[in-house]
Amino acid sequence: MERRVVGMISTRSVLFAVAVAAAVLPPPPPVSGAAAATDDDVASSLPGCTSRCGNISIPHPFGVEPGCFLPGLNVTCRNSTSGVPELFLGDGTVQALEISIPNSTVRINATFAYFPGSYGTYDPSLGPNITNGGTWSGALGEPYTLGSWSNKLFVRGCNVQVVVVGDRGRILSSCASLCNWDDDDHGWFTPVTPDCSGVGCCQANIMEERSSYEFKVLRMNGMPGPTSDAVVWIADSEVISSYPTFAGYVPLGRLPAVLDWRINHTTCHGNASSAACHSSHSLCRNSTGGRPAHLCECAQGYEGNPYITNGCKDINECDDLETYPCYGVCSNTEGGHQCQCLPGFEGNASVPFGCKDIDECAHPDRHSCYGLCINMPGTFHCRCKDGTYGDPFTKGGCSSPTVWKIGLGVGGGATFLLLALGAPFITRKIKLHKAKRKKERFFKQNHGLLLQQLVSRKSDIGGRMIITLRDLEKATNKFDPSHKIGGGGHGVVYKGLLDLQVVAIKKSKIIVQREIDDFINEVAILSQINHRNIVKLLGCCLETEVPLLVYEFISNGTLDHHLHLEGTISLSWDDRLRIALEISKALAYLHSAASTPILHRDIKSSNILLDDNLTAKVSDFGASKYIQIDQTGVTTAVQGTIGYLDPMYYYTSRLTDKSDVFSFGVLLIELLTKKKPFVYRSDDGEGLVSHFASLLTQCTLVDIIDPQIIEEEGEAVDEVASLAVKCTKLNGEDRPTMREVEMTLENLRGTKKQIHHNMTSRKKYEKDHYMSSRELTLDTSRQYTMEEEILLSARYPR
Template identity: 90%
Template sequence: MAEYSSYEFKALRMNGVPGPNSDAKVWIVDSDFVSFAYADWVRPSGRLPAVLDWSINHTTCHGNASSAACHSSHSLCQNSTGGPQAHHCECAQGYKGNPYIPNGCKDINECDDPETYPCYGVCSNTEGGHQCQCLPGYQGNASVPNGCKDIDECAHPDQHSCYGLCINMPGTFHCRCKDGTYGDPLTKGGCSSHTGWKIGLGVGGGTTFLLLALGAPFITRKIKLHKAKREKERCFKQNHGLLFQQLVSRNSDIGGRMIITLRDLEKATNKFDPSHEIGGGGHGVVYKGLLDLQVVAIKKSKIIVQREIDDFINEVAILSQINHRNIVNLLGCCLETEVPLLVYEFRSNGTLDHHLHVEGTISLSWDDRLRIALEISKALAYLHSAASTPILHRDIKSSNILLDDNLIAKVSDFGASKYIQIDQTGVTTAVQGTIGYLDPMYYYTSRLTDKSDVFSFGVLLIELLTKKKPFVYRSDDGEGLVTHFASLLTQGILVDIIDPQIIEEEDEAVDEVAALAAKCTKLNGEDRPTMREVEMTLENLRGTKKQVPNTTSRRKYEKDHYMSSGELTLDTSRQYTMEEEILLSARYPR
């Protein structure tokens, strides 16, 4: 853009012949700056955005809005207004480019410009336009926020095949047999009771007894097979197998390959021999096995209670619908046992907890810790804002972060996770999580929000900085890790708790990560950043770290040079008491 001290118009030759009938006025100006009209051709002052436009004088468009000058197949002719008789060419709606040359007008991909063409469902580009549709299971106007509403499939029995009890769910529905019956409710007549079979066994009197005596071995075998079949059907129903079938049937990418037999898993783990155990958590024991020449991790629920089964189907429902490089990949499941079994990709490097708290002086490098923190933040930001339905993890901790051969982080254990509707800011639910990582406001109010995951992530950042375990750490004054960290940060003596290995590496990003951890663990959830903001902050720190050489001296970590109390103000007085209460109350049932 240039600044001009004078402006002038010149007569241009048309077909080599000068004269008033061939004059073309040229003024370089942005189309948004001034409309193309002779009435607007006044002498401007200052700066002009540079765009060239022109018109063809003394002629108008044909009756069908065409002109010999409009060569592009998706162009149209427009008569100029407000001045002498003239016309010019434009690209049709849905196209942009040069209408004066063949194929100069190109289709606009509206799906690449969500700000101009908003779509809150599935956007599909079309020639000269686009389509915006709601996700399967929803209906409405996908072009406006919250315009798509859940379809109550159960209210429209003509639109689905459920011959049992229909239960509506967000984006789908659950169909099961009525109480006292079993079978396939998606098939007409598929649900039946045991009554007819029992009556049939008692008919026949002595003849039946004779037949039983003669065919005892055959009948015994049949009975065993029938019992085994019934047991599998019972376990299948108990483990929400019908709902799982509906989930996988809606996703052609996973389909039938996710159903794995018990026989295959027993073969893979030598009948779940204890030597194959590689870990466990609050939701089950994990075994290592070889399935179809692939090393896998198999999670088996610990306790046969309804909550564990609900956690199982919850994890399947979530993991079967999300795909992210930093979230563990679900390969399949087995529904034929009393306790459900989940099969994951095997992460050979164990958990972040194992690497961070390894015996000895050398642990993960600071560069690896910062990268792992960024990868976890990317996964949580995806769950909170990029998934089709926002998901809150509820149990972020170092033992739930798996690492592969290249130390790439994978968030795992979604048994406690919770869906939350896009138009909701939170949901009231039973408190789940791990003491030390648990959001204090969620613990006391039972109101779960995305900021609860932010708090747990902040605790994980403190753990990466200090190499201290949040659920067992106690300062000399009896303070927990989060409280003591905030206190030292306010006093400007955080060096007392920072991992000495990080101090040796002398990285500039430590100060910023410490400040970010303090913001994430603020007592009031509204004062905490979102996971998307956390991700952007860590991304910037990683980018700065790669570009700027480390010239920091060791002196910055001394008490007087680490971080002054004026750099970050924390509301810590109430936070001390609340953390203390959480850890004390953990000894008693809620």
């Protein structure tokens, strides 16, 4: 029968009861008299308040004098018997060794409890003697709690188990210490283990912070030999871990412990502020658990004391390159820093050799040179070709010597005349005229009239659609290469900060007028769309030769990136099914809910963006097309991506809403199989769509389904596979509408989950009835033969 001894700590006093004077770890080195306060100490406390006791700093909200501390955080400084100043919490019961503002902790000189065993002999110098049936009354009160995970339960003894219990009987920590008994010598012969893992001594983390707790010591009488004395500490985890000598022999005495403190009885305001947070760069954070309480902390990029005015100081990251590495040009900013490559280089300046030389001659769109371009480390040299002279940076600027001299003479005479007649006035007028003509030319070239019509119809759109080039250059540091985040079929995308909002700016790769038409087409389409699963267009800029689009920034990459990760777990089946539903909602909205039906024409995984919550956003409308509600199809030049393109649209050039349905069906197959449609080939040479339909007909779909889905025992896989085959039928009239697809997926997502089946077994897929062979029409097999021809035919326009 086990015997139980309970030691309880109440909440009425200030902290722990101090037991003994002998300390295993001595307090900080004594100094003679009160140490002089440093500038940092004074800056961290209120004016006129004691800022130091001995060698311990007293930062606000702690204080000695009235008015120098917040409620419950008063401290006492007094001399010890040896004349050394010592700091105590509250009324002077518990000695404080260190006060930390950033960690919101106080290190104290704690104590231990002694529980005599069957053969124990009590020595009064050892500390509190907790005998069987007795109690140990100590204290731990607001605003202090025992730090969770920063303290450990530490026990020395034999055949005992110690449990630390908090309020409402919650177990905060427990460990057991066992020993072997030598019956011949009648003594213990098992030494203390080096790591105190349970033989001779044991240790365990304190898992929750509490302002009260109790010890429960269980005598394990079922073990050989009697129960020895037990000594119990609650002490700083780092101290115990850093002193392996505890393992060989655990002496008695005090060990430092860690207490958490907080500002009681109040919580943060709605704007993350508090009356206690005085610094202009401080934030308020609510304390979890227990009564309402909060703490103040400096904002990111700042450090110091948030409880005093101007206490949070900017961190100069450029002075600490060990923590904030920069192998380029480091510029400290308010609350942060910038690390950029040197001019003429691009890449990641935060890693060694991350900045690479820019080959300016390979990027004439960035660095125009109409002469002879010579790349150099960090720069480039541009000159006219041999035998010509002039300005190599201007188109037609290099000419033969004769033409160059004639031009120089005429230009020099005109310049002299203008200077003589009033150069300042004429020059200003010429510049204004040229700028106006240039803007008018670009405006017409970029179909600005279309945007004007949009503004006249919807002034609320027009007011926010026009964005100046100056604002975009400021947002991207003049389109610095470090801001480049990728590119689509219609342009390069940059990341920028516009009006405190992170945006994506698409710079179109325009070569011919048809691409300008596509670009303006994307503006006209996206400006009228407002749907949570379609990327939002914020505005555009038509002041340059290359028009610019400004979108909301979607931070988490594309569906293609997340789905086709190599060597790691891809998207879960539940996420894939939800993403498919969200894409179907967007397409159904474009086909039937928009004011004018819109066909996307390029649905594929790389055109689906995912935000931080993995919410799908349909993007890249450069290939999209308006259709009239009463039209069944539009004859147009074929555009799309190989593997996703509707075969009937490819052969007939007749574009219908069922073309998007086909592309969506291919995307469903990609989600089911994790195979890329434009590269997949079966052993028989079949494409992904035709091979998938064949396996479904043969009830052997397990051969191609993503193994991850099988391991997850994904729900409704058979229904989604059947839906994908219906969407990819050869005859467009046999395919469902996107609204029907949306309703089907909505029902599959909303249906209550059935009992899980063993999806890892081939037998399941052989027995489940995805779709009988009679349900698949003869068109199915023909459509995949046609797809084969498409994949091997001439390249697609895009």
